[in-house]
Amino acid sequence: MSENTVDTVPRTSETPLAPEELARVVARDIPAGSYVNLGIGQPTLVSNYLSAEDDVTLHTENGMLGMGPEAHGDEVDPDLINAGKIPVLETPGCSYFHHADSFAMMRGGHLDCCVLGAFQVDRKGNLANWHTGKPDAIPAVGGAMDLATGAKMTFVMMSLQTKKGQSKLVEQCTMPLTGVGCVSRIYTDQAVFLIEEDGVSVRETFGTSFEELQQIVDVPLRPAR
Amino acid sequence: MSENTVDTVPRTSETPLAPEELARVVARDIPAGSYVNLGIGQPTLVSNYLSAEDDVTLHTENGMLGMGPEAHGDEVDPDLINAGKIPVLETPGCSYFHHADSFAMMRGGHLDCCVLGAFQVDRKGNLANWHTGKPDAIPAVGGAMDLATGAKMTFVMMSLQTKKGQSKLVEQCTMPLTGVGCVSRIYTDQAVFLIEEDGVSVRETFGTSFEELQQIVDVPLRPAR
Amino acid sequence: MLNIADSCAQAVAPIHDGATVMIGGFGVAGQPVELIDALIDHGATDLTVVNNNAGNGDVGLARLIQLGRVRRIICSFPRQSDSWHFDEKYRAGQIELEVVPQGNLAERIRAAGAGIGAFFTPTGYGTPLAEGKEAREIDGRHYILEHPIKADFSLTKAHVADRAGNLVYRKTARNFGPVMAAAATTSIVQVAEVVERGGLDPEAVVTPGIYVDTVVRIADPAQTDPREEL
């Protein structure tokens, strides 16, 4: 940490980011030409900020590369849905394949990036996003574990704190794991965190300072280099 | 063997069978509607005796179901060959697939029957057909092991004796194995043998008698029931 | 040889009590609605069902579960906003559940059809779903051993069949269809159309006819709006 001081963490927004704004930050970090899976829910907002020049190809694990935007009205085809079961459109150059081929593509490390939501992420990049661990909960995993471990980079997109104010970036996950050491970056409403071999770095903050962040998060933080 | 006497083994030909005649015998035993792989070499003759009514679909492990007869002259397409690298034709209803899918089809037990040549078969249905075991031979296996173990039934088609007069149906294979306990029937120029749980039966003889056969073959034989 | 059934009832008639039945579909896409309805009418019980989910609303697989005909279900995502029949049976201890990550589910089904005895997969390693499973480090990566899932029957939906049993699908309705057809001893497929041999492009066939036992033509299959299921 030597020369870096906490002042070196840029505050790139004066307020915490709304999901749409955060999606724009994630989108900016996806290299042009990437193959990307955006999971379901909030991460799917990222697609709104990918332009044609980015040449990003979207994968949906139910069997398609080159997934287009959501379909509306007469465009809806019950045979063409995404992993969230939302009707979508084709893009030119898309392709279809069966479930085993689709997950082979993911497991084989061919996707450049996957963006997922999370209940908890810990300093070692362990992810918990499928099961709260409550004894009466019915377990349901879907493709969460496959997604978490399959892509070259797994990004998490989440609010930093629970409704009760607890940090979701933790020293060690207490909820059942989805994947081990799989997360490389965490995009939250208050900051972007990088999970590194030897600790967690903060790349930028939104409406907060590095010091305030360290108050919330019970994991030693350092500025990103 | 109790009631059956050796006289119950029918001599269905007064002379040993030529390969074409033997192919006809094999073809008769392939149930209508079967999916069949005929390997390379002599077993491919069997296809000459399958009629349209038999509705037999031929598989070639280099990636095709519904393989047609050999192509000649202008029909030859370098992109359409069988496992023996002979140009062939399509049949209506054929399909193409890649090598992993093709061998998955075989390994998964979907082919009803496979007909192979052999160096040796033993009383337990062990097959040796890929390697003479000579120390200076360069090993080359191709699809032999996959074929031997994959199909629901593996038939062997071979001359009963080597050029030196030794039986190729043996007590225990001395050559390196291709597959363990995989052969269920052996079609030879002199007889048809059934490999059963508890021994080897003779179903019919060609130009020889059960007693003469037992002289040649050093495995206890019995008439088929 | 391909059996072209006159009706869904005829197609599902061989399904016996205690059978393992794979049912295709991901959401409404590829769901063999008419075949499932026929299975409900058929009456087979004590079934093990393999599906991505555990039924939605009051119809189809959910209805089969409600009727108490499913002893055990293998799926990746049982709990949904409208999986109330499954939830009730599960909480009452009246249905067994095996939860399998979706990609492992697809690969285990594929393995059954492909004659693979077992395989090491990274998915699930270090999670509660790896408990009791053999783990191994290979080339610096951690894996768990998963075994094939076979079935006696599969009920799937394709778009067009030819009379050799070759199938093509439509868009994301393909999903589990090809691997389930290959993993079942008897595969039963509903299609919108049956054409003559030669009527499908051999380069574009997705499921070769060798994997298809029975086809039934449902010219206008039920098509739910995907949103209704959310």
Place this chain on the structure above:
Amino acid sequence: MLNIADSCAQAVAPIHDGATVMIGGFGVAGQPVELIDALIDHGATDLTVVNNNAGNGDVGLARLIQLGRVRRIICSFPRQSDSWHFDEKYRAGQIELEVVPQGNLAERIRAAGAGIGAFFTPTGYGTPLAEGKEAREIDGRHYILEHPIKADFSLTKAHVADRAGNLVYRKTARNFGPVMAAAATTSIVQVAEVVERGGLDPEAVVTPGIYVDTVVRIADPAQTDPREEL
């Protein structure tokens, strides 16, 4: 992002000494003749080659072997009537050989692309090719454990590519192409034609573009009469 190379020389330029290179084709069908020729001209040496065979006659892979550029070969059927260059190097102890049953070869290549750590296969059990391999009985059947075969590069041949890298093949020339493209870090494919995005039917795409790094167009690829190779 897809790289459309101007020439085979440009396409194979990144292949480094010591690389593992998969080469597609079964017999003449699907053999990327022009890419292999470019690799010969390129000069990379100390290669590990994965192919079904070990070269025929005096051209292509046989020539690469003759030139002493192949340190090790993984294949199912090295010995053929015209594999004299391989035979000579092998008998002289100048090339390493790993013989793999054809179906295990295809499945091991598939496993590499599919992220499978290892798998149990029945093929080869009880034979000399199982020596030193872990064996296991599963559900009454005997299997041996096989590991993935990965590559740094694959050279394959397809029929048409679109600008998203999607590929379709022709007839039995498909063979190893799809699994090799997926198993290689960098897949290089020669095609007869390149079309715009949208120019291929998405239902009929065999290799999705995600598996394709470089495409080079060879409008009139060499076509040997299959018989010449026998």
